[in-house]
Amino acid sequence: MGKKETVIPITIKPLGKTRWNDFERLFGKRGACGGCWCMAWRLSPREFAQRKGAGTKRAMKQLVMNNHPVGLLAYMGKEPVGWLALAPREEFIRLKNSRILAPVDDLPVWSLPCLFVAREQRRQGVSVALLKGAIAQARKHRIDTLEGYPEEPYSEDIPAAFAWKGIPSSFRKAGFFIAKQRTPKKPIMRYYVRKSP
Numbered sequence: 001m002g003k004k005e006t007v008i009p010i011t012i013k014p015l016g017k018t019r020w021n022d023f024e025r026l027f028g029k030r031g032a033c034g035g036c037w038c039m040a041w042r043l044s045p046r047e048f049a050q051r052k053g054a055g056t057k058r059a060m061k062q063l064v065m066n067n068h069p070v071g072l073l074a075y076m077g078k079e080p081v082g083w084l085a086l087a088p089r090e091e092f093i094r095l096k097n098s099r100i101l102a103p104v105d106d107l108p109v110w111s112l113p114c115l116f117v118a119r120e121q122r123r124q125g126v127s128v129a130l131l132k133g134a135i136a137q138a139r140k141h142r143i144d145t146l147e148g149y150p151e152e153p154y155s156e157d158i159p160a161a162f163a164w165k166g167i168p169s170s171f172r173k174a175g176f177f178i179a180k181q182r183t184p185k186k187p188i189m190r191y192y193v194r195k196s197p
Contacts, residue, residue: 008076012133022080032116041092041113072133074126081121084130085114101149104180112148115166131174138193152185
């Protein structure tokens with residue numbers, strides 16, 4: 001008989017001042033992807049282009065050091081392995097100008113626009129754990145509605161640069177459903193935390 005593989009449990013923690021170094025380690029020199037530091041949704045395209053890299057890193061660090069809710073980290077043991085952005089929809093400027101991702105209704109929602117998993121830990125359930133962690137955080141903070149914007153992959157082998165919004169199957173596994181779909185591969189998915197409208 002072969003050796004039984006040890007499964008390391010995934011734990012989810014909100015990003016705060018004491019976890020900044022973990023976030024920095026997870027994102028690495030490239031800021032996860034192209035110097036983003038998870039600021040692409042929070043800035044206009046022009047401002048993002050001007051600031052990406054050191055500027056976006058400083059902007060995210062300032063939010064964190066000011067105790068602003070920005071998202072969740074996933075850990076395997078003490079190692080940070082994943083990230084999920086989580087904040088009120090109105091904080092993500094790019095959503096305001098998107099026709100495809102325009103509001104479904106007038107409910108106040110918290111958005112999950114960005115999901116990043118370290119290369120070595122992909123396909124191990126980190127994305128689903130982060131989404132379930134967001135639901136737990138929402139219950140704790142009395143947030144009624146969560147909303148994500150995953151994209152249906154064109155093939156099974158998804159480059160990291162194209163999976164940063166998450167994929168619908170991960171959202172479905174966490175209990176989300178399609179609330180609106182204006183284009184075939186880009187649904188708006190929701191989870192009603194406290195009550196369905």
